[in-house]
Amino acid sequence: xxxxxxxxAKTENAYQLCLTLQPWLWGCALVCLIVGTVWGLAFAPQxxxxxxxxxxxxxxxxxxxxxxxxxxxxxxxxxVGMVWQWRTAYMAMIAMAPVGAVMTFIALxxxxxWGKPMWGAWWVWDARLTSELILLFLYIGVIALYGAFEDKQxxxxxxxxxxxxxxxxxxxxxxxxxxxxTLHQGATIxxxxxxxxxxxxxxxxxINLAGFAFFIAAVTTVRLRSEIVLREMHRPWVKRLADxxxxx
Amino acid sequence: MSGLRISGLTxxxxxxxxxxxxxxxxxxxxxxxxRGPNGAGKTSLLRIITGLSEPESGEVCYDxxxxxxxxxxxxxxxxxxxxxxxxxxxxxxxxxQFWLAQHGTExxxxxxxxxxxxxxxxxxxxxxxxxxSAGQQRRVALSRLWLKPAKIWVLDEPFTALDIAGIAWxxxxxxxxxxxxxxxxxxxxxxxxxxxxxxSTLDLEYRF
Amino acid sequence: xxxxxxxxxxxxxxIAFQQKAExxxxxxxxxxxxxxxxxxxxxxxxxxxxxxxGVIWIAAILSSLLSMxxxxxxxxxxxxxxxxxxxxxxxxxxxxVKVLVHWLISFLPLLVLxxxxxxxxxxxxxxxxxxxxxxxxxxxxxxFVGAIAVGLTVGLQRGGLLxxxxxxxxxxxxxxxxxxxxxxxxxxxxxxxxxxxxxxxLLLAAASAPFAIAYSLKVSQN
Numbered sequence: 001x002x003x004x005x006x007x008x009a010k011t012e013n014a015y016q017l018c019l020t021l022q023p024w025l026w027g028c029a030l031v032c033l034i035v036g037t038v039w040g041l042a043f044a045p046q047x048x049x050x051x052x053x054x055x056x057x058x059x060x061x062x063x064x065x066x067x068x069x070x071x072x073x074x075x076x077x078x079x080v081g082m083v084w085q086w087r088t089a090y091m092a093m094i095a096m097a098p099v100g101a102v103m104t105f106i107a108l109x110x111x112x113x114w115g116k117p118m119w120g121a122w123w124v125w126d127a128r129l130t131s132e133l134i135l136l137f138l139y140i141g142v143i144a145l146y147g148a149f150e151d152k153q154x155x156x157x158x159x160x161x162x163x164x165x166x167x168x169x170x171x172x173x174x175x176x177x178x179x180x181x182t183l184h185q186g187a188t189i190x191x192x193x194x195x196x197x198x199x200x201x202x203x204x205x206x207i208n209l210a211g212f213a214f215f216i217a218a219v220t221t222v223r224l225r226s227e228i229v230l231r232e233m234h235r236p237w238v239k240r241l242a243d244x245x246x247x248x
Numbered sequence: 249m250s251g252l253r254i255s256g257l258t259x260x261x262x263x264x265x266x267x268x269x270x271x272x273x274x275x276x277x278x279x280x281x282x283r284g285p286n287g288a289g290k291t292s293l294l295r296i297i298t299g300l301s302e303p304e305s306g307e308v309c310y311d312x313x314x315x316x317x318x319x320x321x322x323x324x325x326x327x328x329x330x331x332x333x334x335x336x337x338x339x340x341x342x343x344x345q346f347w348l349a350q351h352g353t354e355x356x357x358x359x360x361x362x363x364x365x366x367x368x369x370x371x372x373x374x375x376x377x378x379x380x381s382a383g384q385q386r387r388v389a390l391s392r393l394w395l396k397p398a399k400i401w402v403l404d405e406p407f408t409a410l411d412i413a414g415i416a417w418x419x420x421x422x423x424x425x426x427x428x429x430x431x432x433x434x435x436x437x438x439x440x441x442x443x444x445x446x447x448s449t450l451d452l453e454y455r456f
Numbered sequence: 457x458x459x460x461x462x463x464x465x466x467x468x469x470x471i472a473f474q475q476k477a478e479x480x481x482x483x484x485x486x487x488x489x490x491x492x493x494x495x496x497x498x499x500x501x502x503x504x505x506x507x508x509x510g511v512i513w514i515a516a517i518l519s520s521l522l523s524m525x526x527x528x529x530x531x532x533x534x535x536x537x538x539x540x541x542x543x544x545x546x547x548x549x550x551x552x553v554k555v556l557v558h559w560l561i562s563f564l565p566l567l568v569l570x571x572x573x574x575x576x577x578x579x580x581x582x583x584x585x586x587x588x589x590x591x592x593x594x595x596x597x598x599x600f601v602g603a604i605a606v607g608l609t610v611g612l613q614r615g616g617l618l619x620x621x622x623x624x625x626x627x628x629x630x631x632x633x634x635x636x637x638x639x640x641x642x643x644x645x646x647x648x649x650x651x652x653x654x655x656x657x658l659l660l661a662a663a664s665a666p667f668a669i670a671y672s673l674k675v676s677q678n
Contacts, residue, residue: 137625144621148612151262157675158608161668162622165604169626172657176629183636231263300538301678322544331535337474338467349463350543376474 011228012237014088018221018228025218032211040204053117058204060110062212063103064128067135068170070100070216074142075167078160088224090156091231093163094146095223099216101139108132127181131174138166152231250312251275251431252297252400257306259292266292267452270306274433276399279426279444282435284452290435291330293452294404297433298327310400323352326398328406332389336378340364340388343377344395353396363394383409390418393425401425403434419443460545461553468557471530482523483565489515490573501578508577509587509638510631516566516591517598517627521620524602525609527558528673532610537673547670551603552662555669559599566591579638586641589651590634597630597658600665607672630654 007013040058074093081089111129116122123129142159149155232238257270266289274280282290295301297308299315299322307314310321334343344360364373367387372380377388386409393401401422407415415438422432423445434440440447472479493511494504531537540550570591574584605622609615637650 134625134628137621141622141625144618145608148609148614148618151678153260153263154675154678157678158672161604161608161672161675165601165626165668169629172629173625176632180632180636234264298542300541322542325542327538327542329535329538331533331538333535333539335467335471335530335534335536337471342467342470346463346467347539350460350540350545352460352544 009084009086009088011088011091011232011235014091015225015228018225022218022221022225025214025221029211029214029218032207032214034211036204036206036208036211040201040208044201044204045198053114056110056114058208060107060114061205062209063110064107064132065209066212066216067100067104067107067132069213070096070103071135071139071163071170072167074100075163078163081156081160082164087153087156087231088228090153090160091227092220092224093160094143094156095220095227096216097139097143097146097159099219099223101136101143103212103216104132104136104139108136125181125184127178130181131177134173134177135170138170142166251278251310253309253312254297255306255309257293257296257308258304259289259296259301260304261289261292265455267455272450274431276429276431277426278431279422279440279447280431280433281440281444281447281449282433282452283449284435285454288452288454290452291404294327294402294433294435295329298325298402300327324399325402326392326396326400327402327404328389328392329404330408332377332385334377334385334388337376339374340369340377340380340391341373343388344391347392348395351396355395360391360395363391364388366394367391381409383411383414386410387414393421399430401430401432401434403432405435405437407436407438416441416443457545457549461549464540464545464550464553465557468554469561472557472561478526479561479565482519482562483569485522486515486519486566487569487573489518490576494576504576504578505580505583505642508574508579509583509635509642511577512570512573512587513590513594513631513634516595517624517631518620520562520595520598520602521623522616523562524558524599524606525616525619527554527603527606528610529606529615532676538677541674541677547673548666551607551669551673552666555599555603555665556596559596562599563591563595566595580642582641582644583638586638586647590637590654593651593654593658594630594634597654597661598627600658600661600669601626604665604668604672607669607676609676610673611676630657 008017037058041055044055044058046052074096077089077093077096080086081093108129111132112123115124142162145162146152146155146159149158229238229241252274254270254272254274258268259266270293272280282293284290292301296303299308309315310318310324313321315321333347334340338346341357341360341364345357348355348360361373364370367390369384369387369391372384377385380388386406390406406418410418419441420443422434422440423443426432426445490511493507497503497507528537531540541547567588570588571584574587579587602619602623605619606615609619609622612618633650633653637647637654640647640650
């Protein structure tokens, strides 16, 4: 069933795939983000309780959801690399990592910023924010481990194992932090739980979610291209590419 | 006995291709001398042959079976790399006894003492290995070759830290092992003298 | 096979006792870290009792991170690990035995020191019993999961701090459940569920970590 994926184990094919996909991904990302953000920030109705400050969920929720999905995608790439020994899989994993980390940071930043008008504090140790913070640490760990190796192929395998250990731990961490939060805060409702969300508010959220996803994919393809070229500098096809585009 | 067969071996380290599509065979009764400048990939090749490293592509077969699935390969192999494989806090006797147990070979303590004696280590068997000189530590590591009966000797620069007499003696031991039907792959920075007997050569180049 | 693995255990024990000074250092570190808290926060008995379980567990995690590095580093550096990999013994078995031996050697001093720590932090007897239970179940978990990351960093020059970066997020659930168990004990509430969860994590780790550790060591050897 996955036969169509096999050619992309070769870095040259993966590079070409990135080149073809890139304009589409950027295009979709731009369209969705503009539509979703403008709709959400300007046109969606005001929240009954929170007024205009709730609008930050149009940034916060997509980035939070996608920070988690990107980590899972990283772990899947690591698994593919481990089982089928694909270099491109490890390269894709490393390409995704900083993007996911930045998404996590955005989620943390917007989550904290939301707290100030609501709860009067810049940072609250609420379950979701704490889980996001730990997720950021997991990302940084994978990135740091990869960077510590001279041999990037070895580094890819090592970072891959850490990504898999992390992905197994994410549900454990998530539930333990949630439980810890109930122990220490009693029955306060998490500020990120909305009882039910009206359709006029839901659509811009979903569009922004798609927009962020395309954005992450677009940035990942750019990073993957650079990673491939950097690692395969000595291959003839890269040299040919450099000659064709008139570089050095 | 078809010996060791290396087919289509490619090695990539730090994104540099060290060697590509390497093919050769090593039969019982042969000594292969691996030559090449520093960084040419000799150590990497030896480690791939022993199974410690994975090649980019290609395979190593012993008796027509890939070494990963061969039951007899590891018991027929002794590998001595750059690192001596000895713990500095333990004595030579302790180190060797533990090593022999792990490799499924039984040798009585007197047998071990006898081998260490032939290597000129009398009186040094029971002190922590870190107190021995580099050459003495190398000899302790080499003693494994006579403690475990193994057909295949894969040796990475075995002459390091040995004096001239030691080198000549070791070369004669190589000839004896090969004459008895064993096989040896070794690297060295100096050419093998005629003490080692007849041998074939494989040259690795430094590739950019 | 069992005989061979026992041989590895004997070797590790003998090596560890050749360097007795190194055995004491992690425990001294733990003691000093615990001492920092009354000095840095407050020596008031109620405060210490409140923060006590967390302090001991955090100190245990930090001291464990420091001592874990020696699990494979020496064998990696002197080439013994290579010889293990060529011996025909399953590397996962070797790894499991080494982790267990390392745990026993690090944990027993902690057990001996624990009454002193409990006294320093004004823990009640109920809290102390819960603490020991969490330590018995939780410290092997630290060793097993930690060994995976140790296997990955054993070839790196400055592995120590990176090891902490990798492992601290992974140890957070253990910290939460262990401290919650001791806190529950302080309130005379049952804490079997927390212990059960830690136990479950330990079983999962004991079953799967040896294979992950073996894989990590092979990656580092490459």
